Amino acid sequence: MDEDRTVKVLExxxxxxxxxxxxxxxxxxxEETQAAIKEAVAPLPTREEMHTAIKEAVAPLATREEMHAAIKEAVAPLATREEVHAIVGEEGERTRRYFDIVADGLRGDIRLIAEGHETLxxxxxxxxxxxxxxxxxxxxxxxxxxxxxxxxxIPR
Numbered sequence: 001m002d003e004d005r006t007v008k009v010l011e012x013x014x015x016x017x018x019x020x021x022x023x024x025x026x027x028x029x030x031e032e033t034q035a036a037i038k039e040a041v042a043p044l045p046t047r048e049e050m051h052t053a054i055k056e057a058v059a060p061l062a063t064r065e066e067m068h069a070a071i072k073e074a075v076a077p078l079a080t081r082e083e084v085h086a087i088v089g090e091e092g093e094r095t096r097r098y099f100d101i102v103a104d105g106l107r108g109d110i111r112l113i114a115e116g117h118e119t120l121x122x123x124x125x126x127x128x129x130x131x132x133x134x135x136x137x138x139x140x141x142x143x144x145x146x147x148x149x150x151x152x153x154i155p156r
Contacts, residue, residue: 028036045053062070079087
């Protein structure tokens with residue numbers, strides 16, 4: 001390393017050491033740090049105190065066995081899966097029979113409506129034929145009357 005560079009490095013180190021020397025008096029010593037830690041930790045509960053507090057908090061809660069017993073007691077009056085499936089199956093059959101009866105009734109009603117429509121259609125066709133025949137007769141009569149009026153107007 002050349003001399004100028006060495007001088008610059010030493011000057012830089014000297015400046016840095018000077019800054020460190022200014023900061024060092026403001027830093028806490030080991031004894032001060034340990035005292036501050038003891039002071040901060042002193043109000044915290046000990047491990048034994050924590051375990052005692054947890055035991056006291058958990059004591060009124062139900063045990064696993066008590067919870068299982070309570071669940072069994074609550075579930076006992078409920079229907080089993082097989083019972084539910086049987087009930088649903090019976091209800092399904094009952095509903096199916098009911099809808100079969102309703103469908104048969106609807107088929108009969110639809111058949112009656114269809115027959116009524118056929119009767120109406122036939123009646124309308126017959127009425128149209130009668131009207132067309134009556135119209136033809138009236139047309140013939142009007143034509144005959146017009147012809148007779150023309151003849152009676154002609155001087156003889």
